[in-house]
Amino acid sequence: MDANIFPNRQPVQSPVSTSRAGSSASSARRTLSSNEDEDGFTTVKSKKKKNRNESFDQSSPSRQVITTSLSPTNMSNDQVITQSTNIVQHPLAMQPVPVTNESTRYALTPFQVLVCSKCSGIGHFRNQCTQIQTTCKICCDLIDNPNQHTCSNIIKCAHCGNNHKSTSSTCPVIKAYRADLTRKILHPVPAPSDSSLINSNTNFISILRNPHQQASQPPTNNIMMEKLDDLIHKLSDVKDHLSSLSLKYEKFEQFMIEKNQSDQTLKLNLNSLSQTTNDLKHDVIYYRSKIDRQEKIISKLMVPMFTDLFQVFISQMSDVLDVTIYTNLKQKLEHYLIQMQKAREGENRNGGVLILVRAEYPVKRVVCDLPNVCVLDFVGEDELRICGVYAPDSKSWKWDNLTIYLAKKTVIFGDFNVDLNQDSTKAESLLSWADNQFLAPFTPDAPTSMRSNRVIDYALACGISIDIQNFNDFPPISIEHSDEPIPDVTxxxxxxxxxxxxxxxxxxxxxxxxxxxxxxxxxxxxxxxx
Known part of the structure; x- marks a missing residue:
């Protein structure tokens, strides 16, 4: 490739002939004209740098132009002769220089210095600028809001303070920056000599042959060795941590396997329990139907039959038995029939309220229409009323219905089905009624329910204080040698x-x-x- 510089736009004689290395072909170059239309070359320019090229004038500083030519007479196949020409104060130093290659003309533009559009600084972009305020591109004043700035239209450079724009190539600061940058580009860092490379390779080969020799040599960089030791130590810690995590993961995996097995066993047990529950439900339904059938047979067949038999028996025995015996028998049979009728029609078919009184105590029964409630008056010097109560959840009466059966001295005892400590709503209703009637509760210390840990059997009293005593229906049991310790026996x-x-x-x-x-x-x- 030939690079020809055309000063003053005059034709320049190109070399007579050039040939490529290792090629027998040759070509004759004709004289190029300064006018691109005359010599038939196509000029390629950069449109982006067109405006920049026009801003440069002929008073730009000296530049260094490198021209390269190939000649078969004084060059080998792999040699390139580089000539440097210092064109100080050359009129074309800052103008586009055409370079031709075969039939194409290239326009080269001078190097442009990067100037920030915010602070007009050299060598960085706007997004990298650290200045808070914006510098006006004309008067170089610092402004906060460009839309509210009133410019004086006095051109001033932000670098040197002269009357030109901050982006002008005539600025001495920009010239010095461009020259320094060009100097750094044209003077790269020299490569190491062959002797140093040979010595380093010899040392490396000797270390490979004798690894123990490296330990005897003094460290060349202690800081780097310390960092490497620290890195090795951290890698060792990471390795230990990974080993610990691996062990924990294996334990967790074993735990998950056992858990899955346990879940399968639990699932089978739940299925078996569900099947058993379903079978139990079917059995309950079956036996309940049988019980209902037996109850219907007893209530509709057996009870009427025994009632008729009792009536026939009483009518037949009136002439045979004594009057006193006949009267007692008739009362008992009628009482049995009444109790059976109440058991069939009452709220509690499985029981009721019974009060046992010794024969020597004179008592008087008070008529009470409430089911599962029995009221007695002890006749003596001080009259005492006792009420026996059974209050299931299905009772048809309320606590206020017992108010008419209260006397000056009254004791109400029985099964209330209310725990004063655990049943909040029902206990509040019962205690509210008891407080209005001046009734005090007397509760035992132990649970009284057979199905739960609750106290539902106690007494309410007004006008009298009572003591709760233990009662057994059998003689007391005495234990011999109760104070002697019992030895351990296998x-x-x-x-x-x-x-x-x-x-x-x-x-x-x-x-x-x-x-x-x-x-x-x-x-x-x-x-x-x-």
């Missing part, structure tokens, strides 16, 4: 004692006699089968 010692004490006769197939059970508690009888 099963072998217990069996040995039993076998030595048993009788030799009347033994069953297992060698056990009834005599043995006199020495053992019923909870320990299963030991004899082992």
């Amino acid at each position: 099963i072998d010692e217990l069996l040995s004692t039993v076998h030595t004490s048993r009788k030799k006769k009347s033994l069953d197939a297992h060698g056990i006699s009834n005599f043995m059970f006199k020495f053992l508690d019923s909870n320990h009888w299963s030991f004899l089968w082992k």
